[in-house]
Amino acid sequence: MSRFSPYDNNGGSCVAIAGADYCVIASDTRMSTGYNILTRDHSKIYKLADKCILASSGFQADMKALQKLLAARHLIYQHQHNKQMSCPAMGQLLSNTLYYKRFFPYYTFNVLGGLDNEGKGCVYTYDAVGSYERVGYSAQGSGSVLIMPFLDNQLKSPSPLLLPAQVQP
Amino acid sequence: MFRNQYDTDVTTWSPAGRLFQVEYAMEAVKQGSAAIGLRSKTHVVLACVNKAQSELSSHQRKIFKVDDHIGVAIAGLTADGRVLSRYMRSECINYSFTYESPLPVGRLVVQLADKAQVCTQRSWKRPYGVGLLVAGLDESGAHLYYNCPSGNYFEYQAFAIGSRSQAAKTYLERRFESFNDSSRDELVKDALIAVRETLQGETLKSSICTVAVVGINEDGTNEPFHILDQDAVQKLIDAFEIVKEPATEAPAAAEPEGADGAGASDAAQDPPAPAAADEGAAPMEI
Numbered sequence: 203m204s205r206f207s208p209y210d211n212n213g214g215s216c217v218a219i220a221g222a223d224y225c226v227i228a229s230d231t232r233m234s235t236g237y238n239i240l241t242r243d244h245s246k247i248y249k250l251a252d253k254c255i256l257a258s259s260g261f262q263a264d265m266k267a268l269q270k271l272l273a274a275r276h277l278i279y280q281h282q283h284n285k286q287m288s289c290p291a292m293g294q295l296l297s298n299t300l301y302y303k304r305f306f307p308y309y310t311f312n313v314l315g316g317l318d319n320e321g322k323g324c325v326y327t328y329d330a331v332g333s334y335e336r337v338g339y340s341a342q343g344s345g346s347v348l349i350m351p352f353l354d355n356q357l358k359s360p361s362p363l364l365l366p367a368q369v370q371p
Numbered sequence: 372m373f374r375n376q377y378d379t380d381v382t383t384w385s386p387a388g389r390l391f392q393v394e395y396a397m398e399a400v401k402q403g404s405a406a407i408g409l410r411s412k413t414h415v416v417l418a419c420v421n422k423a424q425s426e427l428s429s430h431q432r433k434i435f436k437v438d439d440h441i442g443v444a445i446a447g448l449t450a451d452g453r454v455l456s457r458y459m460r461s462e463c464i465n466y467s468f469t470y471e472s473p474l475p476v477g478r479l480v481v482q483l484a485d486k487a488q489v490c491t492q493r494s495w496k497r498p499y500g501v502g503l504l505v506a507g508l509d510e511s512g513a514h515l516y517y518n519c520p521s522g523n524y525f526e527y528q529a530f531a532i533g534s535r536s537q538a539a540k541t542y543l544e545r546r547f548e549s550f551n552d553s554s555r556d557e558l559v560k561d562a563l564i565a566v567r568e569t570l571q572g573e574t575l576k577s578s579i580c581t582v583a584v585v586g587i588n589e590d591g592t593n594e595p596f597h598i599l600d601q602d603a604v605q606k607l608i609d610a611f612e613i614v615k616e617p618a619t620e621a622p623a624a625a626e627p628e629g630a631d632g633a634g635a636s637d638a639a640q641d642p643p644a645p646a647a648a649d650e651g652a653a654p655m656e657i
Contacts (some may be wrong), residue, residue: 274464281460 209261209309210235215345216246216257218315219357220323220338227315229257230345250276254289254316256296259343260330261309268308271299289316293326293334300332307331311342382494392498393491396520399500403446405533405569406433408504409543409562410515411553414586414594415506417444418562420533420569421579434583434598438463440473441507442583442596446533447520448500455499459483476507480516480524488522502532508585508593531565538568555586555594560611563604575612577605 216229229246232239247257248269256272258265275295279287287295293314300308307330314326314334327340339357341349377383378391385391406419421430434444435456443459445452462482466474483503490496498520505516517532518524529547531539542565550558562582567575582604585596 270468274468277464278460281457 208306210263211260211309211344212240212262213344214246214259215341215343215349216259216311216313217341217349217353218257218313218325218327218339219353220315220325222323223317223321225255225315225317225323225325227255227257227313229259229343233262248273250292251286251289251316254287254292254314256292256312256314257342258310258312260311264308265310268296268299268310268312272296275299288319289314289324289326290318290336292316293324293336296326296328297332297334300328300330304331311346313340313342380494381491381497390491393521396498396500397502400447400502400520400532401534401536403449403501403533404433405531405536405539405566406444406446406502406504407529407531407536407539407543407562407565407569408444408506408515408517408527409529409547409550409558409565410506410513410527411555411558411586412551413513413588414553414555414558414584415508415513415515416555416558416562417442417504417506417583418566419444419446419581420566421581430579434581435460436583436596436598437479437505437507438467438473439595440509440585440593441476441479441505442585443506444504444583446502446504446536451499452501452503455483455486455501455503458486459505473509475509475511476505476514476516477509477511479507480505480518483518484522484524487518487520490520491522504530504532506583506585506596508587513586529565531569533569535569535571538571539565542568555584555588556607559584559599559607563608564611575608577601577608580604 213234214230214232218225218227227247231243231245233241233244244262246259246265247255249255250272256269258268272292272295276287296312296314309330311330312328314328316324318324324336325338325340326334326336327342328334339353341353377385378395381390381392404420404422406417408415408417417434419433421433423430431449433446433449433452434442436442437456437459441463443456459479462479463474487499490498500520502520503518505518507514515527515530516524517527517530528550529543531543546561550561553561559582563575563580566580578601581598583596583598584594586594588594
């Protein structure tokens with residue numbers, strides 16, 4: 203007799219890469235449960251503010267709940283401050299929101315991407331309970347173990363294995 | 372007036388069956404500077420007079436965006452109005468969160484009215500000293516409501532509250548039958564003329580009035596609640612200042628041309644205004 207689990211893993215991966223004055227956020231659109239595909243067309247990306255986009259993989263019901271909560275909090279912020287939330291501010295809010303449920307967590311692995319207050323690209327990466335860090339690039343979800351090594355190879359530092367450009371005579 | 376015996380607290384009736392504290396609260400609304408609302412089948416316009424305390428200070432905000440589809444103009448104790456606006460915003464957010472759809476205006480005004488009624492039946496409270504003109508859009512169309520401190524609310528085609536609002540009401544009474552079929556721009560123009568009526572001869576300038584609109588465009592897209600840009604308002608004022616209230620005869624033939632010119636420039640002006648406001652500091656205000 204298996205115990206009822208409040209969680210499910212709907213799979214999928216999310217990536218974000220920060221550029222000088224831009225940020226790229228991407229995710230796959232497959233939503234699955236176990237070996238079954240529930241839909242091929244479900245986006246894991248949600249725009250929270252003009253300069254702040256959230257991508258979450260994991261349990262989609264918790265993802266949806268998290269998105270709704272952050273969107274409502276953003277509306278309140280806009281009413282109080284007369285402006286949109288910045289990406290770093292939203293980053294902190296997301297961390298606090300996740301930790302608030304430290305003892306019954308949101309089963310979501312989040313990547314927050316956008317532009318910081320200076321207009322530079324920024325990416326924040328989270329665990330399920332809100333530990334977060336600003337990074338240049340990140341991947342979360344089932345494919346993260348495959349994607350991160352690839353990003354490290356391409357983005358971490360100039361690779362000594364790259365061939366120098368051929369000089370034409 | 373011998374009403375001083377029965378007006379000490381809100382829970383005391385007078386022998387004539389009146390609650391004087393509530394009536395005094397309604398007086399506070401009449402003392403505030405004017406606020407006007409008008410509606411057509413598709414749009415609602417709110418306009419108010421902004422009187423600054425002194426030349427040195429800025430004027431108080433009297434129009435608040437409550438949600439994309441609802442806005443409110445207040446008259447009376449603006450602090451009470453601010454608190455009620457915050458309550459309305461909170462109710463809209465909570466409803467959208469639960470039902471994933473916008474709060475119908477009629478529901479919001481009932482909640483607001485019930486909140487006001489509570490303050491008329493508690494000995495440790497006082498009535499809110501603010502009248503609210505609630506303008507909103509929902510599935511059943513465009514609506515304009517007036518909420519009193521007494522806890523009553525009424526739906527209107529057009530209404531004015533605050534000091535010298537009678538002059539505006541007189542103008543609105545003459546013209547209201549045509550409002551339902553008015554275009555958005557005609558409605559804004561009528562709102563500005565009504566504001567001018569309350570100024571009793573003082574020149575109407577965009578610096579002393581605020582205008583806000585919410586509605587559905589002809590193509591079916593929504594025009595979310597927003598306060599019009601000052602320059603756009605000044606252009607509209609300039610367009611009609613030369614001509615007085617439109618008559619029903621031949622002068623009306625010349626007048627609509629002026630309105631169309633203003634309408635065209637206003638239509639060009641307004642879509643950029645909300646977009647530009649996104650880059651600026653105040654997407655919720657403008």
